[in-house]
Amino acid sequence: MYSIASPTQARSKKALERFLNVAAELLTNNSFEETGISQIAQLAESSVGTFYRLLGDKDVLLYAVHERFVEQNRIAIDNLVEDLSREAAPLDAEVEAFIRGVIRLFDGSEGLLRALIRRSSMDPQFRQRxxxxxxxxxxxxxxxxxxxxxxxxxxxxxxxxxxxxxxLLAGLNYFTMVGSIGATPREVVPGELSKMICSYLQLTQS
Incomplete structure (x- = not known):
């Protein structure tokens, strides 16, 4: 089980955040595995001693990046649903907005997400998260x-x-890994998926 203690000092919290940001960028660029701890510390403008004090090893760093990614997106999903609930839109429009919002959450993070998904295929703890x-x-x-x-x-x-x-999750996962869904233009994917969902649910007009 990978775990880290949350730092209490502001300086240590900032150092940990820099380590996480560097690791996320390395994962996005597919260069995490070959990058040593000393180089990670240098990129994070910190020291090897601080790395070991806060994290211990690269596996813990990798897990911490994954944990942060999951938690940030859980919160973002909750905020998205709360925002949609205030708009009182028809179901088809609400589902489309939800899908569009989820896709937007991962925009710019596709490389990181793909790297974490690949790791999940080999690590049960990652897969569970x-x-x-x-x-x-x-x-x-x-x-x-x-x-x-x-x-x-x-x-x-x-x-x-x-x-x-x-x-929906199967479609979004494929969309993330491949970057498209067949010949369907990216911008119409949310609307088309919403139509499929509402048709299956046999939505009637309000």
Whole structure:
């Protein structure tokens, strides 16, 4: 189990943040594995001694980057859902906005996300944390869908919402790894996925 103690001193907190930022950039550039601790410390404008005091080894640093990535995106998803709930839009528009918001969250982080996904294929602890993030996104979509339950003609709306979440996550994961979904232009992906979801849910007009 990888774990780090949260620093109490402001200086140490800033040093840890720099280490995490450097590691995230190295992962994005596929150069994390071949970069030594001394070079990481130099890039983070810190020392090897500080690295070992705060982190211990590169595996702990890698896990800390992953943990931060997951937690930041969990919070961002919650904020996205809260913002959408205040707009009181129709379900199809709300689902499209949700998908667009999720894609926007990962814009610019595709390289890091791909690196973390590859690591998850080999490390059960990483994989479990990604499962938790995926579940969080899926549950958020479920809350949006079931808020409009009265407009759904699907005979089992809870089951349908859960399947929609899995379909969406599969599509988004593919989108992240490949950068596109077939010949579908990037900008229309949220709208097209929303149409598919609402059609399966048998959404009626309000």
């Amino acid at each position: 990604f499962h938790q993030l995926n579940a969080h996104i899926g549950q958020a979509l479920g809350r949006i869908v079931l808020h409009h339950r009265a407009l759904l003609r699907h005979p089992q709306p809870e089951q349908a919402a859960d399947l929609c979440a899995h379909m």
